[in-house]
Amino acid sequence: MTTLTPVLTRNWDQPGSFTLEGYGDYAAARKALSQDPDAIIQMVKDSGLRGRGGAGFPTGMKWGFIPQGDGKAHYLVVNADESEPGTCKDIPLMMANPHALVEGVIITSYAIRANHAFIYVRGEVLHVIRRVQAAVREAYEKGYLGKDIFGSGYDLELVVHSGAGAYICGEETALLDSLEGHRGQPRLKPPFPAVAGLYACPTVINNVESVASVPSIVANGADWFAGMGTEKSKGFGIFSLSGHVTRPGQYEAPLGITLRELLDMAGGIRAGHELKFWTPGGSSTPIFTAEHLDVPLDFESVGAKGSMLGTRALQIFDETTCVVRTVLRWTEFYAHESCGKCTPCREGTFWLKQVLKRLEKGQGSEEDLATITDIADNILGRSFCALGDGATSCIHSSVKLFRDEYLKHFEIGGCPFDPAASTVWGSK
Numbered sequence: 001m002t003t004l005t006p007v008l009t010r011n012w013d014q015p016g017s018f019t020l021e022g023y024g025d026y027a028a029a030r031k032a033l034s035q036d037p038d039a040i041i042q043m044v045k046d047s048g049l050r051g052r053g054g055a056g057f058p059t060g061m062k063w064g065f066i067p068q069g070d071g072k073a074h075y076l077v078v079n080a081d082e083s084e085p086g087t088c089k090d091i092p093l094m095m096a097n098p099h100a101l102v103e104g105v106i107i108t109s110y111a112i113r114a115n116h117a118f119i120y121v122r123g124e125v126l127h128v129i130r131r132v133q134a135a136v137r138e139a140y141e142k143g144y145l146g147k148d149i150f151g152s153g154y155d156l157e158l159v160v161h162s163g164a165g166a167y168i169c170g171e172e173t174a175l176l177d178s179l180e181g182h183r184g185q186p187r188l189k190p191p192f193p194a195v196a197g198l199y200a201c202p203t204v205i206n207n208v209e210s211v212a213s214v215p216s217i218v219a220n221g222a223d224w225f226a227g228m229g230t231e232k233s234k235g236f237g238i239f240s241l242s243g244h245v246t247r248p249g250q251y252e253a254p255l256g257i258t259l260r261e262l263l264d265m266a267g268g269i270r271a272g273h274e275l276k277f278w279t280p281g282g283s284s285t286p287i288f289t290a291e292h293l294d295v296p297l298d299f300e301s302v303g304a305k306g307s308m309l310g311t312r313a314l315q316i317f318d319e320t321t322c323v324v325r326t327v328l329r330w331t332e333f334y335a336h337e338s339c340g341k342c343t344p345c346r347e348g349t350f351w352l353k354q355v356l357k358r359l360e361k362g363q364g365s366e367e368d369l370a371t372i373t374d375i376a377d378n379i380l381g382r383s384f385c386a387l388g389d390g391a392t393s394c395i396h397s398s399v400k401l402f403r404d405e406y407l408k409h410f411e412i413g414g415c416p417f418d419p420a421a422s423t424v425w426g427s428k
Contacts, residue, residue, distance in 0.1 A: 007236055012250075017097060027219065033152040044217060045058065050233065053311065054207075054311045056309065075201060076108055077197070086313035086315040095127070104213070107215060108206065119161065120175055129162050132160050180199065183339075184339065186339070229254045236252055242313070244321070245267070259278065259292070275318060276319045279310075279315045282313035284390025284393055318422070320421040324398075325417070328359075328360050345387060345388035349388070380396075
């Protein structure tokens, strides 16, 4: 039985966990700034930390892509634009432990030789923005940000920037456009941000959890972090359980834990019901069923079973849930959030929504299943960014795993499920 490893979540239940007094004196940052920046990059490489924003790219390797001695300004941008259905780990992290993020920003910026950093927070979460701003203000007041940090001669300015509420700005280059004051739309790559990012200068873009994990690595060593998780997916991560689970919430555990183990910790599926399907990494990842309860939740194992670990957003659905209705809701989200820059995503998500509406009402035919999979095929790998690819995940996987349920809608001329039964006030 895998046990929880509270590191980032260790003090979440303590009063004042979000204050500097409740967090500590930035000992890891002090330690890091006494070392060579390249040594910090190597330490993160040795730890095996991979991006916690969904892609799983090695963090230290990304830092190492920044060209040195180029005479240009370097920037760190923290992607805090969390907004995908089911993904809900960075928001509570910034609320309960914002100083872990701020300290991580200092260490990361120092390692890549950046003197300016930005935390790009989703605009709707005003309470989170204020919490992070308060943490940054405390750090400035103590001299942990600004000029000559810890007497090291290193200077760093940190800005908390609020976005305007667009899911597309979770895509790193769209985020950069938004940060520069333009409409948030993805850029053509190459050039990649490490060469020409913010203001056409070398830029590292990391997820909140990725950056917040860095202080613990510096404090405890690369071997400590690498000693958790699996061979290729090292360390710990926050697993977000939501939906039809007895105790939904954040569970911080080593990568490689299974949903069966997490459900045991969370009290199982809500009383009187059984698991029907779930997402391993949010709505943009292909769905799993009860057959996948024992799949290790690491990048390689989940990928080998046809899905993606993503942001570890485990949305749990029991037998009262209509798969077609769920897929329609997700598709409506992607159609609404498509930036419209590329034709496959702009047109494809719109038509997926239209056909799925008809299917959910039982007004379609079996030919429509071929239509939506064909549309999804024409989006996948052909859209400008990963939003289009993500929108196809639930289409392909739901038709493959629950084709009979789609057909049932045609047979009875409507949805065979009671929408109220899947709600929190539904029948037990």
